[in-house]
Amino acid sequence: MKPIKVLIIDDSALIRSLLREMIASDPRLEVCGAAEDPYQAREMIKQLNPHVLTLDIEMPRMNGISFLKNLMRLHPMPVVMISTLTQVGAPETLEALSLGAVDFIGKPKQNSDLGLSQYRDEIIRKLICAAGANVTAMEGVERAKATGLDAQTKSKPLKSNFICAIGASTGGTEAIKAVVSSLPINSPPIVVTQHIPPAFSTSFAKRLDGASAVKVYEAQHQQPIEKGCVYIAPGDAHLKIxxxxxxxxxxxxxxxxxxxxxxxxxxxxxxxxxxAGKHAMGVILTGMGADGADALKRLRDAGCHTVAQDEATSIVWGMPGAAVKLGAAAEVLPLSKVAANIIQHALK
Known part of the structure; x- marks a missing residue:
């Protein structure tokens, strides 16, 4: 099998060198080139035809966000953002994901908590996953009409004790946004785990809250769970109820x-x-790996309704695919139908 061709785009010679060394250490990957700015990258993409890019956000002449916007419009391809994993860098990275980047990782630092060998393993895993990602999965994903769902929730009461849990990973920030922003004000309570770094979950919750009729919170310890609200797990803690x-x-x-x-x-x-027992519903969305697949099966076995996102609308059909293989999903749905399905099962 031919190796996956990676093009590095970063204005720092040190970062380009570190990334090249790490990526080249895995025989499944090949660094086909390294560009110091988006203008150079544009020519190299035409010449080298890479399978996946690493893209820095902060660069001279044109920043990574502007380049990504043009790239996804003219030549959609898998991109892993190399970003500052801080509260300051979070909004730009989340914007990159909304524009079509598959994933992101911090910059390699020799004095970081995540040692260079761990960093190497992580970036290799992300690049291999990204190379197989469905970068056009989110194109044409229609938001369910919140007005229609609103009418349903006004005509029928919600089941008491009903709660919906959603899990996602790679591609999940935009998939969760598509679902949550489609929900009417009078929705059942929803708890969400998205694999995300600690500094990003606050920005993610705020961004989601601004795009939705429901209230979206970064979950706090012992915070009451209420109807019409969505609770996002913080980036450094497990969320339980x-x-x-x-x-x-x-x-x-x-x-x-x-x-x-x-x-x-x-x-x-x-x-x-x-x-919550049989009063719960479980939804597994796009993501790399299999986190949540076994537990979704346990939810289904306990009498809960369970849903997995379909392959066609998933950026990465790892977690939902694993759930489907286990027989954990009662329904396999395109992303645009998930919000309506939650409301349907939440009503009496």
Missing amino acids: SKTAHGYICQLDSGEMVNRHRPSVEVLFDSVCEQ
Whole structure:
């Protein structure tokens, strides 16, 4: 099998050198070139025909966001953003994902907590995953008409104790936005785990809140869970729920990683299954790996309705694909139908 051709785009000679060395260490990948700015990259893409790009956000002459916007319009292809994983860098990185970047990773630092060998493993995993991503999956994904769903929730009451849990990874920020922004104000409570770094979850929740009729929060420990609200797991803690005399509350757990993740979709789904039983619904969206697939099966076995996103609309059909193979999904749906399905099962 021919190696995956990677083009590095970064204005720092040191970063280009580090990335080249790391990527070239895996026989499945080949660095076909390295550009120091988007203008040079544009010519190299034509000449070298790479399978996947790494793209820096902060560059002279043209920034990564402007370049990505043009690239996805004229020549859509898999892109992994190399970004500053800080609160400051979060809005730009989330914008890059909304423009069609498949994934992102921080800049390699020799003095970072994530050692260079761990960083190398992570970027190799992300590049291989990105090379197989369906970069046009989100094209033409229609938002369900919130007005139509609103009419449904006004004509019928919501089931008491109903709660929906959603899990996602690669491609998930935009998939979750497509679902949540389609929900009417009078929606059931929804808890969400998206694999995301600690500095990004606050920005993600704010961005989602601004695009939605429902209220979106970054979940706080012991925060009451209410109808018409969505709770996003913080980037450094597992999100669980507890049932009290007054309803469900959020519980945050900074314990060990599960399936290499914290927050983990499996932890959320198992908690919802334990606390809500057959009153729960589980939804697994686009993502690399299999986090949450086994737990979605346990939800289905407990009598819950379960949904997996279909392959055609998934950026990466890893997690939903694993769930489908296990028989964990009662329904496999295109992204545009997920919000309506949640409302349908939440109504009495």
